[in-house]
Amino acid sequence: MAGFMCDIVTPRARLVSEEATLVVVPGVEGEMGFLAGHAPLVSVLADGEVRMSAADGEVRRYALQGGYVEVGDGKVIILADRALPSADIDVAQVRERLAAIEAELATLSEQEAAKTTLPADKAWCDVQLKVAQAA
């Protein structure tokens, strides 16, 4: 099957750049899969899991939070706020972090909490756990 380049980029670094045959991303209106030669598309992504079938036949999974996908020109670029390969997710550590965040959130009122990055951190922990469980 024909392949195409798939990049996953976060503000911190370029996480992945490799040849893939199929990429499934969590769009805001449901999952979308891209094969080679897909029509140009730009979409907002929801938090969730990216599944990438690499050229070597292996399926790689990534946890993803907030971002965009741009398809075109034989290339899929995923811009994510945060992303992590599922193999790198340390479930115990994420659980611990989640507990800490929840404890901290409990001490704040809803309004105060909205000003911090805690809700986003919590969502990120949830996504990581979900992806780790699915893997």
Added chain:
Amino acid sequence: MPNLHDIERRINSVSSTKQITRTMEMVAAAKIRRANERVQDATPYSESMVEMLADVAKRVGGSENALLRAHDEVKNVLVVVVVSDRGLAGGFNSNVLRHVDRLMRDRQAAGAAVKVVACGKKAVGYYTYRKVEPVLKFADLSADPTVEEASAIAALAIDGYVNGEIDEVVVVYNHAKNAAEQQLREERVLPVDASALEAGAATGEGSKLESDVIFEPSADAVLDRLLPAYVRTTLYHALIDSAAAEQGARRNAMMSATDNATEMVETLTRLYNRVRQGAITTEISEIVGGAAALEE
């Protein structure tokens, strides 16, 4: 005539200062590499972001997005001042602070109120001393800026802008032109200048996407999500760029300090030798004089 002991003490003090400055120079040189790597790591994201945004903005055309629309009257300006946590980096901090002062005076003369976001201990100290309370301050992060820091600033700026509390957002920082040179930059973050974006994309390799692109859920919705992210990216980029520039500036400053110290030790050593020789000469002539007096 200066005392031999005094000169010796000064030589010692200058050489130990030199040791410190040379160490700082080497530390900064090592950090430059890391800081530059971080800038390079972040570049693909911001480039794709700008490209995508330009593309979307062009397609949506005259969007009524609050972040694209300039306010008719500029009454409140938010200035994001990006400096370092530590000094000893030559004119690194003072250049930015002086520029911001000038900017503030100009805007105030035009009848606008200026609010400040201080990033870096030096800015926090500077403004606290001048009784200007920063609306948001960050310390201990200048060497290692985080996306979260940029997000916090962006959230404040966007909120204020949408609610009409802020009419313009400007960021002032040092751009690391290369390892040895820094360039002061003032960028307008809000309102987002869509025409500049399009021009930037056009002068580049042109739009990579063909004319009919599918937008999901819709072009407007994508734009609404992209713009805040773009603001965040711009700010994050300013922060890491400044961090790279800081190390470069510090290395330069320390290099010239080390050079100056070397020169000073040389001058002092020469003086020391001259004084010592003078003392010996005086002693000999005294002895000779004394012996001659005894003979008589």
